[in-house]
Amino acid sequence: MATLTDAQRIVVKIGSALLVDRTSGALRADWLRALAADVAWLKSMGKDVILVSSGSIALGRRVLGLAAQELPLEQSQAAAAVGQIRLAGAYEEALAPHEITTAQVLVTLEDSADRRRYLNSRATLETLIGLGVVPIVNENDTIATDEIRYGDNDRLAAQVAVTVGADALILLSDVDGFYTANPALDPTARRYDIIDQITPEIEAMAGDGVSGLSKGGMITKLLAAKMATAAGCAMAITEGSPDNPLKLLENGAASTWFAAQDDPQVARKRWIAAMKTRGVVSVDEGAARALGSGKSLLPAGIRHIEGDFGRGDPLAILGPDGRKLGQGLSRYTAEEASAIKGCQSIEIEAILGYAGRAAVIHRDDMALSP
Ligand SMILES: Nc1ncnc2c1ncn2[C@@H]1O[C@H](COP(=O)(O)OP(=O)(O)O)[C@@H](O)[C@H]1O
Numbered sequence: 001m002a003t004l005t006d007a008q009r010i011v012v013k014i015g016s017a018l019l020v021d022r023t024s025g026a027l028r029a030d031w032l033r034a035l036a037a038d039v040a041w042l043k044s045m046g047k048d049v050i051l052v053s054s055g056s057i058a059l060g061r062r063v064l065g066l067a068a069q070e071l072p073l074e075q076s077q078a079a080a081a082v083g084q085i086r087l088a089g090a091y092e093e094a095l096a097p098h099e100i101t102t103a104q105v106l107v108t109l110e111d112s113a114d115r116r117r118y119l120n121s122r123a124t125l126e127t128l129i130g131l132g133v134v135p136i137v138n139e140n141d142t143i144a145t146d147e148i149r150y151g152d153n154d155r156l157a158a159q160v161a162v163t164v165g166a167d168a169l170i171l172l173s174d175v176d177g178f179y180t181a182n183p184a185l186d187p188t189a190r191r192y193d194i195i196d197q198i199t200p201e202i203e204a205m206a207g208d209g210v211s212g213l214s215k216g217g218m219i220t221k222l223l224a225a226k227m228a229t230a231a232g233c234a235m236a237i238t239e240g241s242p243d244n245p246l247k248l249l250e251n252g253a254a255s256t257w258f259a260a261q262d263d264p265q266v267a268r269k270r271w272i273a274a275m276k277t278r279g280v281v282s283v284d285e286g287a288a289r290a291l292g293s294g295k296s297l298l299p300a301g302i303r304h305i306e307g308d309f310g311r312g313d314p315l316a317i318l319g320p321d322g323r324k325l326g327q328g329l330s331r332y333t334a335e336e337a338s339a340i341k342g343c344q345s346i347e348i349e350a351i352l353g354y355a356g357r358a359a360v361i362h363r364d365d366m367a368l369s370p
């Protein structure tokens with residue numbers, strides 16, 4: 001079974017019901033302080049931690065004095081705008097005593113559907129993580145309308161986990177795992193310790209949530225599990241409400257783990273290899289050798305560029321003899337790539353007029369042919 005200490009990059013999703021007291025609507029500050037201690041413990045082991053936290057609507061509705069039932073879209077957007085400041089502030093305050101810097105990252109469904117925006121958000125998250133920051137991610141509820149929103153943070157958290165190549169996704173919930181039926185309604189329901197495959201039988205066991213503050217229930221958690229595990233990220237559901245839920249999970253607290261189907265890197269490369277290419281980049285002998293030994297493609301090794309492609313589009317990579325070496329995602333447009341081909345990376349800024357990335361195709365975005 002997967003464990004937290006085995007994972008190097010961990011995404012933790014915190015549901016509204018954990019962060020906000022159900023009756024008073026107030027922030028559960030003591031619980032959050034204990035969670036911050038868990039995050040500090042993981043960071044002290046050299047792990048990368050990304051938090052995906054719900055709670056902006058629940059916090060904001062209390063401040064605005066809005067009713068406890070389902071709000072019309074405009075009101076929930078207003079509540080999110082008010083609550084998100086408090087939400088991010090609360091994490092900053094809780095993690096500061098551990099000398100952990102936080103960053104607020106608000107995303108919408110479109111940020112992952114549009115490849116360019118996806119790559120940009122990936123680069124930002126990667127930079128933050130590299131600087132030791134703990135990103136606090138939520139959906140940008142204030143601007144996301146129904147057609148363009150996830151609406152639940154389970155799938156959003158899975159998307160973040162896939163985007164950053166995490167190897168563990170932990171959903172802290174109000175239930176300690178996945179049961180044969182909704183345990184709130186069926187006292188005979190039994191919990192699974194581990195689920196290797198999400199079969200139609202498993203899917204049929206997932207029901208809605210009943211907490212009133214949350215969205216999605218088990219249905220969105222299973223969708224999240226499918227996304228994460230297919231991309232090589234193991235996922236756990238565990239009860240989040242006791243203090244220090246991550247330490248408890250590591251010490252064997254009840255949970256359900258969904259097994260990763262693949263290594264995250266392998267899954268990502270398979271995804272890239274299956275894309276329809278939008279252009280061609282032909283490279284010289286030296287670059288072909290460099291790619292073969294796992295390096296990124298630098299402008300210096302590029303001979304020709306073909307096609308009309310944008311940043312993030314997939315390109316076929318051809319060797320000097322015209323043989324296809326593989327394919328990868330371009331970090332430049334066709335126009336930019338043509339302008340910098342054959343040049344040293346250090347010259348990019350002078351040629352384009354702005355500082356770009358050193359590689360035209362980064363090795364993480366490249367799948368070489370077998
Ligand atoms: N098969 C199942 N196993 C466990 N919980 C289930 C199942 N089907 C439905 N549920 C419900 O899903 C709830 C968890 O989802 P949700 O209320 O959305 O919480 P969260 O705030 O963590 O997103 C549980 O409390 C339970 O009522």
Ligand SMILES: N[C@@H](CCC(=O)OP(=O)(O)O)C(=O)O
Binds near residue numbers: 015
């Ligand atoms: N983005 C919304 C939360 C949506 C959501 O998924 O809520 P939950 O089921 O509590 O994780 C918010 O911050 O209020």
